[in-house]
Amino acid sequence: MPQPDQPLQEVRMKEPRLFRANEALGQIECRKAGGLATEALDELARNLEGVGGDAVAAWLAQREPTAASVYLATRLVPLGDPGKAAERWEALLSLSPMPDPALLLPAAKSALAAGTADRASVHLRAALALRPPYVFHARAAALVKELWRGCPPASRTARIAILGASTTALLVPVVRALCFRDGVNAEFYEGVYGAYRQEILDPLSGLHRFRPTIAFIAPHWRAVAIPPVSEDEDRAVETIVAEHEALWNALSQASACHVVQHAFDLPAEESHDHVATRPGGRTRIIERVNLEFQRRAPSFVSILDQAAVQREVGRAAWQNERLWFVARQHPAPEALPALAEMQMAHVRAVTGLTKKVVVCDLDNTLWG
Known part of the structure; x- marks a missing residue:
């Protein structure tokens, strides 16, 4: 876990939730077993609702990119450019310790929004090969229809x-x-x-x-x-x-x-x-x-x-x-x-x- 430096001390003065989030994120990153702890990261993101996107982006920019920090960025720092958003999902998949349908599905949707249907199809097929639960299929049904029409x-x-x-x-x-x-x-x-x-x-x-x-x-x-x-x-x-x-x-x-x-x-x-x-x-x-x-x-x-x-x-x-x-x-x-x-x-x-x-x-x- 990164040690608190002067910028983080300043963050603590301005927004204590980000400082506590930094400690929580470090603990999540230290977990070795299993895949990405998306549930814990989702809870962390909910705790940071209301904090300005610029402040969150500045905080995450100080940290070494990890799967956990990039996932948190996808939740809290929206990007207006679909192409850049798709690149961020690609970075997250490359950093993730193992394939995860919960990551591959939004990555496929982001790739399609960026105009790369072939890449979206690759991600969707990879997710389906992992035999995900029914809730995945309910969330993916519209994407399947759209990709089917195009390719x-x-x-x-x-x-x-x-x-x-x-x-x-x-x-x-x-x-x-x-x-x-x-x-x-x-x-x-x-x-x-x-x-x-x-x-x-x-x-x-x-x-x-x-x-x-x-x-x-x-x-x-x-x-x-x-x-x-x-x-x-x-x-x-x-x-x-x-x-x-x-x-x-x-x-x-x-x-x-x-x-x-x-x-x-x-x-x-x-x-x-x-x-x-x-x-x-x-x-x-x-x-x-x-x-x-x-x-x-x-x-x-x-x-x-x-x-x-x-x-x-x-x-x-x-x-x-x-x-x-x-x-x-x-x-x-x-x-x-x-x-x-x-x-x-x-x-x-x-x-x-x-x-x-x-x-x-x-x-x-x-x-x-």
Whole structure:
């Protein structure tokens, strides 16, 4: 931490908050673990609200540039020139100890404002490669649309339909952002809420007019209305699987598209507790249905293991009961990036963006 010199002593006389901020900033800079402490710096910036920008700029100019001090300058010392603002963000990224989506996103926005869309795209793709949380996607949605218009992804093209048994308005922008990241120039069709069966079976529906190349059928455990305990387990399983087989065939005949069927997730809580996994129990039936999906899926259908995504996120975090009853949102927004990543794995496979790797050991052993 820099020692107080005569200019800082003068600052202390004129603005004690800057002197205290100097000590706090030094402590933040001494932290070695993790990335940039943006939360602590944001709090420091809030404490300095009301201090003149010229005074803050003079104080920071006395310090050796660090990631923390440059970040603080972006918060407190606005620059009227977009080009200079973008340069400051570039300096911050070069000083940051590790890539951080919270820094890459404003850097991308600043680069776009400065007229360098290519640089903005680089920063946005780098941020998306770090698999940021849902709040990032909410903040980046407008930037994704603007960059897509100016420099759309060009590695592959696709027409993607997302047909859900719940609200999909929050999911589609996340998938769109990941398509931008992976170079898939995709057009999207968002199915009518809860009407995926009707849209698939109606030859005049908007889905069939769209003519998708990839169609996601995304139901969830509530969509099949399985009671906690069923008297005829085999019949319940066969009814659900046969219905979805008919939907796969209808989609293939009408659009010749690849179908990605979401396997069913599991309830976060079961009203009948351990009975759910016993014969006739709802959890047992759902697990059997998912196995049958895998066994009976034809070549034009792939199965997305939604239960695996649920385990990755955690069953408690997977669903939000309040949002389900208020907005029919399922899964919870916090779970959408993990689900979208799994969907993108299928998109990459269908569009040929997957890569095969051969690893050769030094003793001429070939690993596949």
